[in-house]
Amino acid sequence: MTEQRESAGADRPASRHVDFLLVGGGLASAVAAQTLRAEGATGSIVILSAEDVPPYHHPPLSKHLLTGTEGEARIFVHPESFYGEHRIELALGARVVGVDTAKQTVTTARGEEIGYGQLLIATGATPKPLTVPGASLPGVFSLRRKTDADAIRAAITQAKHAVVLGGSFLGMEIAMSLLDAGLKVTIIEQGPVLLRHLEAPDLSSYFERYAEGRGATVILNDTAAVLRGRERVQEVETAAGRHVACDLVVVSIGVAPATDFLAGSAIALEGGYVVVDALLRTSAPNVFAAGDVTTFYDPVFARRRHIEHWDNAVKQGRLAARNMMGRRLRYDEVSYFFCEVGDIGFNVLGATEEADARVARGALDQGSFALFYLKGDVPRALFSVGRPADETRVAEGLIRYRVGLGDVKERLHEDAFVLDRIPTQ
Structure with a gap:
């Protein structure tokens, strides 16, 4: 693994330039770095992480890692060899304390000033x-x-x-x-x-x-x-x-976005979250943001949202990387997260707070259950446990395209009614 730790030398470290500088050592940065190389980026890539370990998945922290029932090695996003093999420098213990968008530099707690061509802010969130x-x-x-x-x-x-x-x-x-x-x-x-x-x-x-x-x-x-x-x-x-x-x-x-280091910078914040457009660009040139730290416009629900979940970090990290390479891809995803409460694992699509009615299918105590959240006759969210993948896929389309169910709404509660009969576009 190409890994570097900051040292507090007697002299201020020399400035250097990085083509793709990723601030934050979490999932969004790890996925972004992987995507940059997969998409053909040949320039230098550096991940600056305030932590002392490589990027890891957060969901196991509250479950298997907490109880010691799963090996520690399985939580890491990539194996140790990945970073060196893909010429990605992983700078551990490198906490960023400031960003100067006019000079296109970041400053670390050790006083190192690093220039960037393209910058990704992916510092995640911290517990309240x-x-x-x-x-x-x-x-x-x-x-x-x-x-x-x-x-x-x-x-x-x-x-x-x-x-x-x-x-x-x-x-x-x-x-x-x-x-x-x-x-x-x-x-x-x-x-x-x-x-x-x-x-x-x-x-x-x-x-x-x-x-x-x-x-x-x-x-x-x-x-x-x-x-x-x-x-x-x-x-x-x-x-x-x-x-x-x-x-x-x-x-x-609860959590709050980890953006204190952006105070006084030209990067616009809203409620502490980094404001991004549909391409995940911030208000500053050549600066993108992804994951828990962002507030983004969600075209599915026609409003700004911030989502602190694994799936959002993966998808935004991937899309930000592609746009850092000059593409113009818009973020257009139906939000999704998963949770495990004991032996009950469930999934949630969409925005549950948008509903004015709910329709249930199946039985939760039998391990197969879906709850559709409707606004009028339009599905806006889905809670599901143990449901067929095809049903979830259809529900995602109904939510994405705001499909009115019409008379079908009256049959939604029937577990035998097959949802793929409903056109999703």
Whole structure:
């Protein structure tokens, strides 16, 4: 692997120029670098990563890596040999602290100034911090990086009762993994339901019962007010006055884009996210962005969105690379993500928040279930567990092309009704 670590030499490192400079050591950068070479790019490619390990997949962090049931090597996007074989320099421990779009340079925390021909911003997101007394006690964690998963896995061996703050997709995955590890688990969710982004009270209730059936205690409409402990966390006191004994807390209350280093640059931000156009270009010449860090115009839903999921990072990383080479390809994808809550793996297409009605097919407790989210008679999203690939493919077309179902809407609930009879264009 062509790998380089920054050193704090006595003199300021000499400036250099890179044809394709990728800031961020995550999935979007790894896919972009791979795509550049696959598309015939011959210039220099450098990935600047603030982390000390090569790019890796994030989904296993909350599942197999957390419980130690899957080998660490399987989480990496590419094998170690990939980078050297494809003449990609991977600079680890290289945190970028500034971008000068007029000079077309970036500056690292070590003071190195690097010029670029084309720049990709793909720094991802960081966990929102818990801002209550005691949040910095030992035994309190968030989960975003491999080092976080490693630290939580080590803490599990000494823990008995964990509290997970947040009943989001990530929070639920973490909670189930902690149960699998043999811990007593309490989930505290500020809102009235778990998995609120599903926008489906019946689904949220199902997963609440499922979590409780696995042994978790679920507390809704409450949040941590104080964390207490002497040498490490021992208790969570909630806003409602509950006292939950624990020796491990994992905070999962959302993420924010990692864009602090862009403050004062000419790269436009919106709510902290990098604003990109349909080609994933930023407001600055020769600067692109991809993945969790972007706010982009979604033509399927005719509005700006930001999506912090694996599939979006892959697709935007690939498209940004092609456009960095001079192509003019537009980002036009039906958003998709997957989640595993215990032994229930599900997929979501589209935007669940756009619906005013929902139609179910199949039975969730039998492992084959779909929930169509409709706006009028137009499908806007799909939740599915164990459904045929053809059904998902048809649903994606219905969502993409905003196909009105008409009278077919009345038959959508019939599991025997074959969806491929519906024209998708």
